[in-house]
Amino acid sequence: MNLRSSWVVETGQTREDTRLTQVGATTPVNPVQVRSGILPGSYDGRFRLSGFWMTGASAMAATVSEGRAVIQGDISQGVYPVALPASETVTFEPGNAQYNRIDLVVLKIYDKLYDGPDRNEAVVEVIQGKADPTPQAPAAPPRSLPLYEVTVPAGVSAGNGGINWNIALKDLRTPVVSVGGILPVEGPVLPGAYPGQFQDSGGALQRWDGGAWVPYPSALGGIIPSSAGTLTASYTGQYRDTAGGQLQRWNGSAWRPAYPGPYFNDSLDAGYTVSTTYVNTLVERTTNPLVVTFVAPESRQAILTFGSRMELSLVSGTTGIASSAYMCVRVTQGATVHREVEDELAAIASKSADPTDAFSASSTQRLHTLTPGATYTVTAYYRTSNANVRAWFDNTFIQVTPQY
Structure with missing residues (x-):
C-alpha cells in the first residue's frame, strides 16, 4: 500500500513517512478539531485541486492519483496527516444482477486504539454500497475522507465492458489550507x-x-x-x-x-421663431422641444450650460431693422418652476440693421437650492426682439453637470 501516514503504526514509521506527511494544513472547525480535506494545488498551477484525482484505469478498476490530506478523528483522537506519493489502483466488484449500486472511495485510517487489535495503517479503500432500485451511497466510516462516489450499473463486469467512467464518478473531494490561509472552495460550501x-x-x-x-x-x-x-x-x-x-x-x-452626469442633449437641426415672447418650439425643426432631465445631487448644486448658433434674417419686405435673438431655459421639478426664463439669464446674439452673419452664443450658470434626489427638467426657449426678424437657432445644446 502506497498511502503513508504519521503516528499510526506502533513501530516502523520512517523519517521519510514523517517528512511526506507533515502537511501543515489544518482548517479549523472548532477550537480542537479541523476539517478533513486535501491540500490544493496542481503540477502546472492550472487547477485548484488535483490531489487524489480519480480516473478509470480498466473495466472495473480506477487510478487514484497522488496527493496529501488530513483526516480528523473524533474530538479526542486528533488529526491524521496522510500522503500518497504515487498513484494507487482500486478495484470494484461486479454489478448486482438486478439493481445499480453506489460505491464510496475513501481515504481510511485504521487505528487499533479505536478499531480493534492488530491494524494500524492508512489505506485507499472502496466501501461497497447496497444494490437497490434507488441506490444510495454508503455512509463514510469513522476516520475517513470521502473522495468519490462511483455508480456501478446492474450486471456490469470486466467481461461486458465494465463501468462507464465518463458518467460513473461523482467528485466529493474538498480542500483544506493552514490556519489563516485562503481556502479555495471545491465541493460543498461549509x-x-x-x-x-x-x-x-x-x-x-x-x-x-x-x-x-x-x-x-x-x-x-x-x-x-x-x-x-x-x-x-x-x-x-x-x-x-x-x-x-x-x-x-x-x-x-x-x-x-455613483456620480451621474453630465447630462446632455443637443439638436443639429435648424429652426426659427418670429415670436417676441419665449417659445419652446421652432419652425422647421423636426424635434421640439429640446429637453434635458437630471437628478439633483446631495450638494444641491449643478452647473448649467446652454447655447446655440444664432442668425437673424428679415421677414420678406422689411429692411433696416436692428434685432436680437434670445435663447434661455426653464427649469422645473414636476409642476413647480424652479427657474423661469428671462432675458437677464439668456444667451443673446444682436445685430444692427439688415443682418446677414451668424453668431455662436452660450451661457454658463449655477443652479442651486435643488432638492437632493429630485428629478428636474431643463427646457430650451427662444424668442426674437422683433416680429419682422426671424431668429434662427442651430447646433443648440443643453448640458447639466451635477456638483458633488
Whole structure:
C-alpha cells in the first residue's frame, strides 16, 4: 500500500513517512478539531485541486492519483496527516444482477486504539454500497475522507465492458489550507470557523462574518472590482467598478452610476421663431422641444450650460431693422418652476440693421437650492426682439453637470 501516514503504526514509521506527511494544513472547525480535506494545488498551477484525482484505469478498476490530506478523528483522537506519493489502483466488484449500486472511495485510517487489535495503517479503500432500485451511497466510516462516489450499473463486469467512467464518478473531494490561509472552495460550501476567515468561491473572495460568507468588498466597505461584477450587492451604498470604468452605487434595488452626469442633449437641426415672447418650439425643426432631465445631487448644486448658433434674417419686405435673438431655459421639478426664463439669464446674439452673419452664443450658470434626489427638467426657449426678424437657432445644446 502506497498511502503513508504519521503516528499510526506502533513501530516502523520512517523519517521519510514523517517528512511526506507533515502537511501543515489544518482548517479549523472548532477550537480542537479541523476539517478533513486535501491540500490544493496542481503540477502546472492550472487547477485548484488535483490531489487524489480519480480516473478509470480498466473495466472495473480506477487510478487514484497522488496527493496529501488530513483526516480528523473524533474530538479526542486528533488529526491524521496522510500522503500518497504515487498513484494507487482500486478495484470494484461486479454489478448486482438486478439493481445499480453506489460505491464510496475513501481515504481510511485504521487505528487499533479505536478499531480493534492488530491494524494500524492508512489505506485507499472502496466501501461497497447496497444494490437497490434507488441506490444510495454508503455512509463514510469513522476516520475517513470521502473522495468519490462511483455508480456501478446492474450486471456490469470486466467481461461486458465494465463501468462507464465518463458518467460513473461523482467528485466529493474538498480542500483544506493552514490556519489563516485562503481556502479555495471545491465541493460543498461549509461554515467558517471564526470571523475574519477567508475563502475563494471561484469568482470572488469572501469573508466569514460570524454567521455567513460575505463578499470581501462588502466586509471592508471597499469597491467590488469589475472582474466580480456579477456579485449581488450586500447593502445599500455599496460600490462597484464596471468593465467600462464607471463607478456604480447600489441604491437598494439596482446599480446606478455613483456620480451621474453630465447630462446632455443637443439638436443639429435648424429652426426659427418670429415670436417676441419665449417659445419652446421652432419652425422647421423636426424635434421640439429640446429637453434635458437630471437628478439633483446631495450638494444641491449643478452647473448649467446652454447655447446655440444664432442668425437673424428679415421677414420678406422689411429692411433696416436692428434685432436680437434670445435663447434661455426653464427649469422645473414636476409642476413647480424652479427657474423661469428671462432675458437677464439668456444667451443673446444682436445685430444692427439688415443682418446677414451668424453668431455662436452660450451661457454658463449655477443652479442651486435643488432638492437632493429630485428629478428636474431643463427646457430650451427662444424668442426674437422683433416680429419682422426671424431668429434662427442651430447646433443648440443643453448640458447639466451635477456638483458633488
